[in-house]
Amino acid sequence: MIRRLIALTATIAALATPTFAQQKANQLFGAARSASPHQPAAFGSYSRGCASGLVQLPETGPTWQAMRLSRNRNWGHPDAIRFIQRLSEFAALQPGWNGLYIGDISQPRGGPMLSGHASHQLGLDIDIWMRPANNLQLSRQQRENISSINVRSADQRSVNGNYSEVHRVILQSAAMDPAVDRIFVTPPVKIALCQSATSRDKNWLQKIRPLYGHNYHFHVRLKCPKDSPACQTQTPSVRELSNGGSGCDETLMWWVTDYLNPPKQTQPSKPAPKKKGARDFVMADLPQQCSAVLAAR
């Protein structure tokens, strides 16, 4: 009788526990405390994937500090770590800056997160603070408490006094880096960049993409690394290819006009069906390799 009861309890427990494939990916990846022991590689897409062999960005380097260390999101593909070294060395040459404050990269094994970002899943997305990194001696506690600075005006239509020539120079340098695929900034920053660029050299502006948010940081997305055949390259949209590729056109101005004040609809539009977001993914939604990335000790 007791044996039968135990068997029954076990059956109920098995039914109550979802199979591995049906478990929430953000809970599993959010719990990983260290990188997988494999070679570095990214699997899947920036918003639906994971990464093996990620490297932890040193908390303090000669020209950077990683911020919000408690989040444990300072893990990146070696390409991302090298990029941060390059760009922060360049930033340190600028007046008033000694390097860069680095926000979130990825979790130790990438993957969807419990909070925040939909992307940042491959160790190839890097948030960089707009706040000039003039002090590289910040304690762990200070790095939890201090905030970045907002470079957007209150009406969201232009940059404010916090935006400087140094931001422009750093963003241009980042965009011209061959490892960079695109950089997300608040639309007023892109407008300011378009206004100050000379017509002779505008190609790098193609990589600067306007997006909501991104007024306290800019977001650098690197290309799929050579070691990652299963990493899915993002295709540019038609909008991004307009006007010779610079994107300095009416699609950019949309962000500071209709986007902020949507024209009244004459007919009620049907609500779009809700898309499955990064926090809804179960393991079965991710590339197959991600199960092995997660399981390896």
Ligand SMILES: [Zn+2]
């Ligand atoms: Zn970001």
